[in-house]
Amino acid sequence: MNMTLKDKNFEVYLSRSEVKKRIHQLGEQITRDFQNKEVVVLGVLNGSFVFMADLCREINLPLICTFIKLSSYDGTMTTGQVRSILGLDSDLKGKNVIIVEDIVDTGISIEYLLKTISDHHPESIAIATLLFKPEAFRFKYAIDYVGFEIPNKFVVGYGLDYDGLGRNLPDIYQLSTPLINSIKNV
Ligand code: IMP
Ligand code: MG
Secondary structure (H helix, E strand, C coil): CCEEEEEEEEEECCCCCHHHHHHHHHEEEEEEHHCCCCEEEEEEEEECCCHHHHHHHHCCCCCCEEEEEEEECCCCCCCCEEEEEEECCCCCCCCCEEEEEEEEEHHHHHHHHHHHHHHCCEEEEEEEEEEEEECCCCCCCCCCCEECCCCCCCCEEEEECCCCCCCCCCCEEECCCCCCCCCHHC
């Protein structure tokens, strides 16, 4: 099924039923890995809100669900980017933390989160992401819980946006490849 957001055309890439099935498996895996432990699940807003809601309900553990947001703005530093974590109000010292992301692309966001959260001295930190673009990822480590590895193409839906739109779509859509042969209608 095709869909348009602003100036771009998208097609369904992962259906809601495929996503549901995979999240059930991830929840089972996390439940097994953290048996008898309390876990703090940190959802990264805005994109993770749908995945977070579904994943948490598939985890059968004592769970603290909370959200953070990453601010990023251009600064005058040489890196060009200054970041901070907003809304981190839980005490993470000695806790088992799982960071929940919608997508890991270059990995720059998750790298920053890992560094900053480890300063709070948790017992452990894991990453759960619904989508992962291995071709774009700039780091060497493995991501603990990956829903789907996807090609390096823009996706929307299920929490992910294009220019603020599309987060409410129940399926995941991928940018359509333009028809090279569109001249055929002339
Ligand atoms: P990273 O820091 O490059 O890994 O980017 C992570 C963030 O970029 C995600 O949390 C998303 O908000 C956004 N992002 C990356 N790829 C996509 C995409 O294909 N669709 C929508 N948002 C994306
Ligand atoms: Mg995000």
